[in-house]
Amino acid sequence: xxxxxxxxxxxxxxxxxxxxxxxxxxxxxxxxxxxxxxxxxxxxxxxxxxxxxxxxxxxxxxxxxxxxxxxxxxxxxxxxxxxxxxxxxxxxxxxxxxxxxxxxxxxxxxxxxxxxxxxxxxxxxxxxxxxxxxxxxxxxxxxxxxxxxxxxxxxxxxxxxxxxxxxxxxxxxxxxxxxxxxxxxxxxxxxxxxxxxxxxxxxxxxxxxxxxxxxxxxxxxxxxxxxxxxxxxxxxxxxxxxxxxxxxxxxxxxxxxxxxxxxxxxxxxxxxxxxxxxxxxxxxxxxxxxxxxxxxxxxxxxxxxxxxxxxxxxxxxxxxxxxxxxxxxxxxxxxxxxxxxxxxxxxxxxxxxxxxxxxxxxxxxxxxxxxxxxxxxxxxxxxxxxxxxxxxxxxxxxxxxxxxxxxxxxx
Amino acid sequence: xxxxxxxxxxxxxxxxxxxxxxxxxxxxxxxxxxxxxxxxxxxxxxxxxxxxxxxxxxxxxxxxxxxxxxxxxxxxxxxxxxxxxxxxxxxxxxxxxxxxxxxxxxxxxxxxxxxxxxxxxxxxxxxxxxxxxxxxxxxxxxxxxxxxxxxxxxxxxxxxxxxxxxxxxxxxxxxxxxxxxxxxxxxxxxxxxxxxxxxxxxxxxxxxxxxxxxxxxxxxxxxxxxxxxxxxxxxxxxxxxxxxxxxxxxxxxxxxxxxxxxxxxxxxxxxxxxxxxxxxxxxxxxxxxxxxxxxxxxxxxxxxxxxxxxxxxxxxxxxxxxxxxxxxxxxxxxxxxxxxxxxxxxxxxxxxxxxxxxxxxxxxxxxxxxxxxxxxxxxxxxxxxxxxxxxxxxxxxxxxxxxxxxxxxxxxxxxxxxxxxxxxxxxxxxxxxxxxxxxxxxxxxxxxxxxxxxxxxxxxxxxx
Numbered sequence: 001x002x003x004x005x006x007x008x009x010x011x012x013x014x015x016x017x018x019x020x021x022x023x024x025x026x027x028x029x030x031x032x033x034x035x036x037x038x039x040x041x042x043x044x045x046x047x048x049x050x051x052x053x054x055x056x057x058x059x060x061x062x063x064x065x066x067x068x069x070x071x072x073x074x075x076x077x078x079x080x081x082x083x084x085x086x087x088x089x090x091x092x093x094x095x096x097x098x099x100x101x102x103x104x105x106x107x108x109x110x111x112x113x114x115x116x117x118x119x120x121x122x123x124x125x126x127x128x129x130x131x132x133x134x135x136x137x138x139x140x141x142x143x144x145x146x147x148x149x150x151x152x153x154x155x156x157x158x159x160x161x162x163x164x165x166x167x168x169x170x171x172x173x174x175x176x177x178x179x180x181x182x183x184x185x186x187x188x189x190x191x192x193x194x195x196x197x198x199x200x201x202x203x204x205x206x207x208x209x210x211x212x213x214x215x216x217x218x219x220x221x222x223x224x225x226x227x228x229x230x231x232x233x234x235x236x237x238x239x240x241x242x243x244x245x246x247x248x249x250x251x252x253x254x255x256x257x258x259x260x261x262x263x264x265x266x267x268x269x270x271x272x273x274x275x276x277x278x279x280x281x282x283x284x285x286x287x288x289x290x291x292x293x294x295x296x297x298x299x300x301x302x303x304x305x306x307x308x309x310x311x312x313x314x315x316x317x318x319x320x321x322x323x324x325x326x327x328x329x330x331x332x333x334x335x336x337x338x339x340x341x342x343x344x345x346x347x348x349x350x351x352x353x354x355x356x357x358x359x360x361x362x363x364x365x366x367x368x369x370x371x372x373x374x375x376x377x378x379x380x381x382x383x384x385x386x387x388x389x390x391x392x393x394x395x396x397x398x399x400x401x402x403x404x405x406x407x408x409x410x411x
Numbered sequence: 412x413x414x415x416x417x418x419x420x421x422x423x424x425x426x427x428x429x430x431x432x433x434x435x436x437x438x439x440x441x442x443x444x445x446x447x448x449x450x451x452x453x454x455x456x457x458x459x460x461x462x463x464x465x466x467x468x469x470x471x472x473x474x475x476x477x478x479x480x481x482x483x484x485x486x487x488x489x490x491x492x493x494x495x496x497x498x499x500x501x502x503x504x505x506x507x508x509x510x511x512x513x514x515x516x517x518x519x520x521x522x523x524x525x526x527x528x529x530x531x532x533x534x535x536x537x538x539x540x541x542x543x544x545x546x547x548x549x550x551x552x553x554x555x556x557x558x559x560x561x562x563x564x565x566x567x568x569x570x571x572x573x574x575x576x577x578x579x580x581x582x583x584x585x586x587x588x589x590x591x592x593x594x595x596x597x598x599x600x601x602x603x604x605x606x607x608x609x610x611x612x613x614x615x616x617x618x619x620x621x622x623x624x625x626x627x628x629x630x631x632x633x634x635x636x637x638x639x640x641x642x643x644x645x646x647x648x649x650x651x652x653x654x655x656x657x658x659x660x661x662x663x664x665x666x667x668x669x670x671x672x673x674x675x676x677x678x679x680x681x682x683x684x685x686x687x688x689x690x691x692x693x694x695x696x697x698x699x700x701x702x703x704x705x706x707x708x709x710x711x712x713x714x715x716x717x718x719x720x721x722x723x724x725x726x727x728x729x730x731x732x733x734x735x736x737x738x739x740x741x742x743x744x745x746x747x748x749x750x751x752x753x754x755x756x757x758x759x760x761x762x763x764x765x766x767x768x769x770x771x772x773x774x775x776x777x778x779x780x781x782x783x784x785x786x787x788x789x790x791x792x793x794x795x796x797x798x799x800x801x802x803x804x805x806x807x808x809x810x811x812x813x814x815x816x817x818x819x820x821x822x823x824x825x826x827x828x829x830x831x832x833x834x835x836x837x838x839x840x841x842x843x844x845x846x847x848x849x850x851x852x853x854x855x856x857x858x859x860x861x862x863x864x865x866x867x868x869x870x871x872x873x874x875x
Contacts, residue, residue: 090743091743092743092744092745092746092749093743093744093745094615094744094745094746095745095746122743277775278775279563279775279778280528280559280560280563280774280775281528281529281559281870281871281874282528282529282530283529283530284529284531286529287529287871287874312743313742313743313744314740314741314742314743316740317740320782320786320842323842323843324779324782324842326842326843327842327843327844327845370842371841371842371843372782372785372786372788372789372840372841372842373785373789373840373841375789375790375793392742392751392752392753393752393794395750395752396722396752396753396754396758396794399722399723399752399758400758400794400795407723
């Protein structure tokens, strides 16, 4: 029964803490090695104080708080942020009735928040990897436009959606049928039309713009990032030109060939969201995938975001991707930023750092958070302590419990 | 069954004729060549090599500190802290201080070469989705040896891998075990004398691939079972026809040989125990039925692959001598993968006489089977297990070798075994560890420090 202890302890602590925090008491975590993901870097023997879900003091000289948790030298990181996956939209991939993405009719206005399910069993499993916040990506559509991303926290509560209509997702590159040219032309045309319409609407102010026009206007004003999936260098170059021509807030997704254009991408200040584990020439668009690409891009000055794009169920493994990136040449601090502050910056989030004023999304680790040997001791989202127990733990415990009755009676 | 009636009739007639003519002249005996595409594998250049001062996981449950491994003529000659001087004389010495040594990693479930990179339509050769029973196809006839992923897998320490056909069919065809050595031909990679495997698949894939059209069985799990049973009924008839032919011939008669049938050649090989079952089967209740199916037709149900629910029937698997090949954390993509637990492998392993294996089924995961194992070990240890590095390495070495029927040749660092060896630059269960040098049959096939030992596929050569 030893295996049962951990989860029982976690639950009892959660039960003990919750009422205290509701009363807006202050909570301090002391004696931690804090990876701030800010210019302050790593603080040793440090403390952080939170109140009303936010960080109110970082490493003060005197710790004064209602509840004090001694981290005993453990590592405290910002909660990790997943990006560009369908978490909360897909329960079982191949069961169409459990899937609210990849609709043919999806277009620029497709809004994942209308279906986001904070009770998905994939969410507690993601929390096990220290993920506290996520960018849910739309998918599908018959054009290059799949919709806009949303920002959610991983509390599993009904109020998990933080922001909608956040970034516009565009899919470019090789097509199974037809030419990639049509996709790129489609994007250019939309931006050109948007520009013309804006120029006109100055004279014709009383006309109400369409939803699509509003989205394109937000893109053209630089308020709304454009996440462009493209792998081949020639596509990336076209997109760099597009950013320069329309001054849009462009982000590259995957971008296998980015390593060939690292300086240009860095100079154009274009972040790259990538799966660090890609190292095969999966297609003729991605002949330059390599485990050392994340490190190379980062060293060239590109803001790298590490992600597990497209996967609703295994975001928890994001920290291992970061570890593998480090094993293959990425600077450790860059890898930490790539799953915290860089994600926040890329999607304009108020999160991803342990800094005064930030939401208290924090994870206390038993050791190096990128290592298999470490696990979560405690985690908080918006100052509230989270359970790291998932359906998988309950299943395991059922089948590890010896009983004279069938397992169906063990709960 | 009617399919074999003509040959049975011929046999009956020849027996009848025999009564009149005891001195009948025999035609040449018809035999089936069981190895028509033989291995041409040759070890790469090698010399006696001594690896020194490493932490050695033997794959047989031991962890030796400051130990040496001696490889001579492609075999492990000795392992330990105290190897006699006369044995090591003349050997090339590689200092492996601060490094770890394990047996070469074995993946029992791979589609490299049959689903290669890049995934061009023209190279999609892993799934003969034309009939629920395609026992006649052999994965080795689809392998593209230039798949760049073979090289990446070698860099992850993989020295042996079984290439299986895909899982659309109830009976998908033969798998082949390869040595992960670069070659321009499949035969040049083929693991000499490794038994063939037969890919079977339970559950959602076959019923989905066929029943969806509502014209071809199976469209249900009961249809799946009916399909397997029908196939083995026919295979039994086929085997009986050949047995009779051989017995009659041996008795001096001149029987007509049964008509060759590639499908039933393979299933006959299963019934004779020469071809090992590798069964894509996720769910507890389905694995239990496949065990019974094997008993019904008198063959062994072999290894269950993707056994997501292995933990629910760990006792049954061990009692029946089944290996289970599993992932730590694949889930959520289909209903039969819904009950994943990260500790599955540990729970299957915890039973006496078990055979737990970690597999990849992935061109990327195959590169990190050590890390997949680490996930399980650390998670399980957090929940009451007491797994050690020296034990869990068996999940990707000796147990995998057992599943493939090659445990007598590879999978552990023991005197006399093939010198399939990996030197890791640290604890292989760390996220930061990398294979530094890889040996197959005592020959260096990869060296992270030396570009001369980093193979590149024809396809990647000259790409801009």
